[in-house]
Amino acid sequence: MTIYLARALDTPEDPFRGGVLRAEESVAFRVVDGVIVDRGTLAGVLTRAEPLEDELIDLRDGLLLPGLIDTHVHYPQVRAIGALGMPLLEWLDTCALPEEQKLAEDGYAHAVAAEFCFGLLSAGTTTALVFGSHYATAVDSLFREADRVGLRVTSGLVVSDRLLPEPLLTTPERAYDEAVALANRWHGVRRNRYAVTPRFSLSASEPILEACAEVMQEIPTAFFTSHVNENLAEVAAVAELFPEASGYVDTYDRAGLLGPRSVLAHNVHASEVELKVLAERDTAISHCPTSNAALGSGLFPLASHVDAGVRVALGSDVGAGTGFSLLKEGLQAYFMQRLLADAGLPLTPAHLLWLATAAGASALGLAHQIGDLSIGKQFDAVLIRPRLGDPLDVCLRNTSSSEEALGRVFALGTVNDVAGVWIGGGQVSGAIRSPRPPLTR
Ligand code: GUN
Ligand code: ZN
Helix, strand or coil: CEEEEEEEEECCCCHHHCCCCEEEEEEEEEEECCEEEEEECHHHHHHHCCHHHCEEEECCCCEEEECEEEEEEEHHHHHHCCCCCCCHHHHHHHHHHHHHHHHHCHHHHHHHHHHHHHHHHHCCEEEEEEECCCCHHHHHHHHHHHHHHCCEEEEECEECCCCCCHHHCCCHHHHHHHHHHHHHHHCCCCCEEEEEEECCHHHCCHHHHHHHHHHHHHCCCCEEEEEECCCHHHHHHHHHHCCCCCCHHHHHHCCCCCCCCEEEEECCCCCHHHHHHHHHHCCEEEECHHHHHHCCCCCCCHHHHHHHCCCEEECCCCCCCCCCCHHHHHHHHHHHHHHCHHHCCCCCHHHHHHHHCHHHHHHCCCCCCCCCCCCCCECCEEEECCCCCCHHHHHHHCCCCHHHHHHHHHHHCCHHHEEEEEECCEEEECCCCCCCCCCCC
């Protein structure tokens, strides 16, 4: 049993629907078996606890946020991050897909799985919907490594049967068999869950999408994830390949793949009809701002999604995205809405925190367990504590409100400011450094 004393910020209510930032300068969390069983003033929590049995950890020299939730990130692309200057299809051909073929080799995949999980954890990401590999053995390596370090990972075998390099292709039959075998081994095992994952409709024929739907029927609590409406050339190519479909979203919908456990990445070029379908299916969108900017995919129409009632969360989209930090994604999301001028949705720091935490929990069907720091939730948390004298440290000492402080965290925070990460009450990364005086403002 542990009591954490913290300067904590979270968003238990959706700021897009009137929720506000919850910020407390000094709040105590009593954590038992990984779950927050009490929160309040230290005096109050202590009177309700058995003080002699509880360890007290003071984290008030930093800012405590809920663990960050990445709803779209590619495991086999860690070593491909940062190749700039190309649009999607050229980047896939010259950069991502050659790298992904290397995961056919077990030793290589194992090394990349370790680098990937370390990348997530060191960025303060505690939960992720991970685009897996085309190789079942490599997906197995990912689940094993995530299990070892304690990350909450939903992932699966990526399947395609056309237009990619031959070593990445499979057949509908093999796709089904390998997916079911992996799901049987990992779905629901500790923090791992399975996601049925056709790469995108461009590389997935109707028969393989039907095989995906059969896997969903076989494993009814599995998730579904893919890409949609990312790049105009891609959207046009998909339209030619699916003449019967009314649009890109429909290519998945016709196969019965869209529902409340489906998360589609990007949707930069969505039509109104498609947004309506996504809202009806309660399918969530993973908005990946640094990827959209780096590949020149376009400016994400967040306002249209919110107006249509489509759930949106954040994704880093590593390796097209430029790193694992969801703080950077939040800032880039803010920039994008500014650049959309009148069509943009002005985002406050509370919106950014929501998108990086509770919105992800909702998209991944985990809102009852994670996403904020309320009683009853798992203690998944990240401590942001910049080095003394760092511009973020200076700004935090000179802000007048918690909302302002949170804005500074998104503007200036990097993975180097992540001083501690907890998942289910266990500290998984970052030593708690020697205490410092609380931030003065
Ligand atoms: N569409 C299909 N595959 C990919 C990928 O690896 N990254 C991105 N950003 N889009 C994709
Ligand atoms: Zn992607």
